[in-house]
Amino acid sequence: MAALLEARGLHAQYGWTKVLHGLDFAVEEGGITTILGANGAGKTTTLRAVCGMVRTAGEVRFDGRDIAGRATEDIVRLGIAHVPEGRGTFVNLTVDENLRLGAYGRSSRTGIAEDFEAVYRYFPVLASRKRQVAGTLSGGEQQMLAVARALMLRPRLLLLDEPSLGLAPMVVREIFRIVRTINRERRVSVLLVEQNAAIALGLADQAYLMETGRIVQSGPAAQLRENDAIRRAYLGY
Amino acid sequence: MSARVRLGLLLVLLAIAVALPLFVSNFRLFQFTQVATYAIALLGLNMLTGYNGQISLGHGAFYALGAYTAAIMIDKWNVPYALTLPVAGLLCLVAGFLFGIPALRLEGLYLALATFALALAVPQILKYFEDWTGGSQGIVLSKPKPPWGLAITPDQWLYFFTLAVMLVLFFLARNLLAGRTGRAIVAIRDNPTAAQAMGINTPLYKSLTFGVSAGYTGVAGALSALTIAFVAPDTFNVFLSITFLVGIVIGGLASISGAILGGFFIQFVPNWAQDISKAAPWAIYGVFLILTMYVMPFGIAGTARLLMARRLRRAGTARAG
Amino acid sequence: MEILFQQIVSGLATGGIYGSVALALVMIYQATDVVNYAQGEMAMFSTYLAWSMMNAGVPYWAAFFGTLVVSFVGGLLIERIVIRPVEGKPVLTIVIVCIGLLVIFNSVAGWIYSYIQKPFPSPFPPRPIMLGTVVFGAHDVGAILVTLIVLACLYAFFRYTTLGLAMRAAAQNPASSRLCGIRVGWMLAIGWGLAAMVGAVAGMMVAPIVFLDPNMMAGILIYAFASATLGGFTSPGGAVIGGLIVGVIENIVGTYVSFIGTELKLTVALAVILVVLVFKPSGLFGRPAVHRV
Numbered sequence: 070m071a072a073l074l075e076a077r078g079l080h081a082q083y084g085w086t087k088v089l090h091g092l093d094f095a096v097e098e099g100g101i102t103t104i105l106g107a108n109g110a111g112k113t114t115t116l117r118a119v120c121g122m123v124r125t126a127g128e129v130r131f132d133g134r135d136i137a138g139r140a141t142e143d144i145v146r147l148g149i150a151h152v153p154e155g156r157g158t159f160v161n162l163t164v165d166e167n168l169r170l171g172a173y174g175r176s177s178r179t180g181i182a183e184d185f186e187a188v189y190r191y192f193p194v195l196a197s198r199k200r201q202v203a204g205t206l207s208g209g210e211q212q213m214l215a216v217a218r219a220l221m222l223r224p225r226l227l228l229l230d231e232p233s234l235g236l237a238p239m240v241v242r243e244i245f246r247i248v249r250t251i252n253r254e255r256r257v258s259v260l261l262v263e264q265n266a267a268i269a270l271g272l273a274d275q276a277y278l279m280e281t282g283r284i285v286q287s288g289p290a291a292q293l294r295e296n297d298a299i300r301r302a303y304l305g306y
Numbered sequence: 307m308s309a310r311v312r313l314g315l316l317l318v319l320l321a322i323a324v325a326l327p328l329f330v331s332n333f334r335l336f337q338f339t340q341v342a343t344y345a346i347a348l349l350g351l352n353m354l355t356g357y358n359g360q361i362s363l364g365h366g367a368f369y370a371l372g373a374y375t376a377a378i379m380i381d382k383w384n385v386p387y388a389l390t391l392p393v394a395g396l397l398c399l400v401a402g403f404l405f406g407i408p409a410l411r412l413e414g415l416y417l418a419l420a421t422f423a424l425a426l427a428v429p430q431i432l433k434y435f436e437d438w439t440g441g442s443q444g445i446v447l448s449k450p451k452p453p454w455g456l457a458i459t460p461d462q463w464l465y466f467f468t469l470a471v472m473l474v475l476f477f478l479a480r481n482l483l484a485g486r487t488g489r490a491i492v493a494i495r496d497n498p499t500a501a502q503a504m505g506i507n508t509p510l511y512k513s514l515t516f517g518v519s520a521g522y523t524g525v526a527g528a529l530s531a532l533t534i535a536f537v538a539p540d541t542f543n544v545f546l547s548i549t550f551l552v553g554i555v556i557g558g559l560a561s562i563s564g565a566i567l568g569g570f571f572i573q574f575v576p577n578w579a580q581d582i583s584k585a586a587p588w589a590i591y592g593v594f595l596i597l598t599m600y601v602m603p604f605g606i607a608g609t610a611r612l613l614m615a616r617r618l619r620r621a622g623t624a625r626a627g
Numbered sequence: 628m629e630i631l632f633q634q635i636v637s638g639l640a641t642g643g644i645y646g647s648v649a650l651a652l653v654m655i656y657q658a659t660d661v662v663n664y665a666q667g668e669m670a671m672f673s674t675y676l677a678w679s680m681m682n683a684g685v686p687y688w689a690a691f692f693g694t695l696v697v698s699f700v701g702g703l704l705i706e707r708i709v710i711r712p713v714e715g716k717p718v719l720t721i722v723i724v725c726i727g728l729l730v731i732f733n734s735v736a737g738w739i740y741s742y743i744q745k746p747f748p749s750p751f752p753p754r755p756i757m758l759g760t761v762v763f764g765a766h767d768v769g770a771i772l773v774t775l776i777v778l779a780c781l782y783a784f785f786r787y788t789t790l791g792l793a794m795r796a797a798a799q800n801p802a803s804s805r806l807c808g809i810r811v812g813w814m815l816a817i818g819w820g821l822a823a824m825v826g827a828v829a830g831m832m833v834a835p836i837v838f839l840d841p842n843m844m845a846g847i848l849i850y851a852f853a854s855a856t857l858g859g860f861t862s863p864g865g866a867v868i869g870g871l872i873v874g875v876i877e878n879i880v881g882t883y884v885s886f887i888g889t890e891l892k893l894t895v896a897l898a899v900i901l902v903v904l905v906f907k908p909s910g911l912f913g914r915p916a917v918h919r920v
Contacts, residue, residue, distance in 0.1 A: 085619065120806070141805040150806075157803035159796050169789065170796050174808015222808070361719070408905065415662065416908040419856055423900040426849065426893055548726060555719045589734035595727035596709065603716040 073098040073258050074119065074149075074226055078127040079137075081111075081118040088114045090282045091127065096226065096275075101252055101259040103269040103290065106279035112262040113154050115279070116228045119260070120144055120151050131226070146174045150219035151228040156211050158218070160204030164195055167203050167214055171221030180223065188217045191247050209240035216244065220251065227251070229261045233268060241265070245272050270294045323469060332461040336533065337573055339461070342468045343529045345569035346475055348553045349562060350522030355551070356559030357483060358515045359495030361414060364421030365550050367428045368398045368520040370542035372527025377445040377537045378438060387450045387532055391471065394528035395521045402520020406513035425547040432539035444538030447531065464533050471529065475522060480562055482518075491515055492560070523550075556598055558607025567606045571598075629761045634878045640767035641836070642874020643774035646867035647829040648844075648851035649858065650778070651822035653866040656855075658798035658818050660718055664725045667848030668732035669705075670826030671841060673698040674834050675740050677827070678747060687750045691831060695824050702823025706816040714812075736841040747834035770832040777828050778867060781821065794818060846893060850877070853896040856903050859913020869911065873899055 072095035081089040088111050096102040104112050118125045121141045129137040136144050145151070150171075159167050168188060172181050189196035192213045198206065203214060212232055219227055229248070233241040245268060251257050263269035270276060270290045278286035278293070286299055293299055327335055351365045375397055376390035385393075405424075412420055432439050439445070452463035482488060493501040494508050502508045531537050549572050557568025579590035602609040648666060655663045663669075673694055680690035709728065713721050751769035755762045785791035797804040797814035804811050830844065837843055850873055858869025877895045909915040 142808050142810050145806055145808040153803070153806065157800065157806060159800055159803060161799055162796065166792055169792060170807045170809070173789065173793055218807070412904060412908055415860060416904055419852060419900055420904045422852070423897045427897050430894070552723055552726065555723045559719065586734040586738040588730045589738070592727040592731035592734065595730070596724050599720050599724050600712045603713055603720045
């Protein structure tokens with residue numbers, strides 16, 4: 070079975086600076102893949118490369134179709150939802166408006182109302198703040214809003230960029246629990262980029278390890294978790 | 307470009323500039339004198355907007371102040387014309403510095419608006435103080451005669467005079483901007499908070515830059531009064547300030563050579579536009595503006611800089627790879 | 628006292644026009660950080676197009692709405708064709724392009740229609756309206772109504788429609804908007820179209836008062852700047868309210884203060900700009916700019 074998302078020889082650069090040097094990775098349909106690595110390894114750039122937000126060279130295939138070089142908004146409309154670093158919530162708009170915007174790029178208008186209900190079920194704290202301006206939410210709530218907004222797209226693939234950044238451990242666990250639920254209940258595949266290797270490996274099936282723009286290790290998450298040498302050298306625990 | 311090549315190029319250009327009066331008519335020479343005058347004004351504005359990041363839509367006001375200072379000094383008190391330049395410059399420097407102080411609180415759009423309001427007010431203020439400025443009629447001057455009995459026309463003398471002043475001022479500016487002061491000024495533009503944190507007295511530098519910038523433009527204004535031998539309020543309207551802004555963007559922000567290139571543009575392109583279409587010359591000018599921005603969004607000097615950097619980078623990677 | 632009311636209503640009418648142009652300026656500024664200096668000339672050109680239509684026999688309201696449509700399409704095309712090549716370039720580069728547009732529209736209008744002033748019809752009857760003992764010009768009242776209707780429609784569009792929401796999002800956060808599948812470039816284009824439309828309404832409402840000529844909107848643009856400065860460049864509603872206030876102040880000062888003749892006509896606008904910038908640069912309703920380190 071071909072992977073839902075496949076990258077081959079993916080290069081990326083910001084202006085004149087090359088950041089990614091020929092990456093090969095894949096996300097299986099229905100699976101959770103994580104990309105780990107230290108600061109500056111190029112993890113965020115990888116997600117941005119998938120979404121067409123940086124200059125890329127190489128191949129990126131989504132559901133067999135080549136998406137490299139396409140505009141971000143077109144890639145999103147194919148069913149890829151990206152929760153960016155820093156959350157990217159519309160801070161001057163209400164929670165409800167943020168969610169409505171998430172639904173803007175859907176391929177099909179049917180089922181929006183149900184998705185609204187579902188999203189408020191996953192994140193009850195948002196339900197009580199529908200009319201609140203997003204900028205006044207706490208960090209954890211904004212992260213939940215960002216994930217909820219991504220879900221409103223009814224995506225097939227969810228890209229999560231460092232969801233644990235700046236959040237209390239309890240909140241992080243809650244968010245990851247919901248991601249697992251979404252993955253199981255709605256068959257949303259996930260590509261998760263994280264610095265917090267422990268929690269990421271607890272969630273994912275497949276893992277890739279990045280270092281200065283290259284993938285240095287890959288394999289089932291369980292394997293990377295067990296391998297002491299790798300853990301100590303790259304993951305710091 | 308290596309320093310030696312650059313020096314060689316400058317000397318060649320200087321030689322051409324000095325020899326120019328031999329080849330061109332008096333009227334053309336007058337136009338080139340205007341180019342040099344504009345170049346000084348544009349360098350002044352560029353110091354403030356290009357290097358220091360403070361947008362001014364009102365430098366026409368300092369140009370007018372300089373021009374009228376020179377005109378009034380010559381007309382009322384018979385001051386030798388060469389002396390009017392430093393006085394005009396100094397007066398505008400103080401005026402600019404004083405304006406720069408309240409301007410510290412304004413940024414970007416708001417500073418542009420404030421300077422825009424200043425530029426709009428200039429013709430009206432000039433007409434109001436009739437006793438000094440001669441009101442709407444303006445002040446008529448006579449062109450300075452060449453000194454030391456030189457056998458050249460007044461237009462030729464004014465050309466050399468302006469050229470000399472321009473070279474001196476450009477030399478001073480280059481030294482200022484290439485050294486610590488220049489780096490501080492640019493640092494303030496790029497990241498005011500970091501600049502302040504590094505110990506740069508940001509408010510002082512910003513106000514001083516405003517002052518020096520106004521001073522340069524004032525000297526240019528005084529020179530233009532001498533060259534044109536006439537000042538009138540409606541010449542110094544808001545469109546002049548906008549033209550200066552056009553000049554520095556097209557010439558290239560934060561570039562000394564850009565000031566000269568910009569001077570050429572604002573002097574000659576309107577004439578070319580008129581040659582192309584008598585009926586709607588400004589429409590052609592507008593098209594020139596837009597097309598230039600498409601092809602050279604960072605100005606002529608800025609785009610040249612980019613291309614050179616690109617060439618260097620390619621040469622570097624070729625050598626390495 | 629009655630004269631005061633008349634002047635206030637008159638002031639509100641011109642103020643509505645200033646506020647409309649100010650609104651157009653703020654709409655584009657919020658989305659792009661660029662002030663469209665050509666807004667006034669575009670409005671003037673739209674008004675000339677309306678004049679051409681009426682001159683060819685088209686009845687007023689048909690020409691009015693026809694002009695709105697043409698202006699919308701024109702504004703949209705200008706953004707897509709003229710502005711797009713410099714999108715993302717330094718702000719001053721885009722400013723020069725806007726100045727280029729300003730100069731082109733002014734010059735072409737003068738070339739096609741000449742600089743001779745032309746009268747422009749008002750859709751409102753020349754009979755004055757009486758409210759008790761106070762007399763109001765019908766055009767003044769009509770202009771206020773038209774401005775209010777246009778603004779109400781715009782407000783409803785932005786507040787209640789999905790497209791309006793998408794446009795607001797695109798203006799506030801283009802990157803996140805793309806991640807929602809919003810075509811940010813087209814949102815900008817529609818914004819320019821709407822701004823051009825609002826400008827056209829302003830032009831058609833003011834032309835009966837000041838007569839149609841290529842330099843008609845220059846002074847109004849400056850008053851629009853004053854209005855946006857007073858209301859706040861980050862607040863569309865503020866820009867409109869700023870316009871109303873400036874219009875009233877201008878009228879009252881013009882009536883009661885003797886030395887403000889036509890020579891110092893712009894003085895009020897300049898004074899407003901400078902006073903606001905000295906005391907509260909972000910305007911009455913604007914948000915002060917926050918700089919992240």
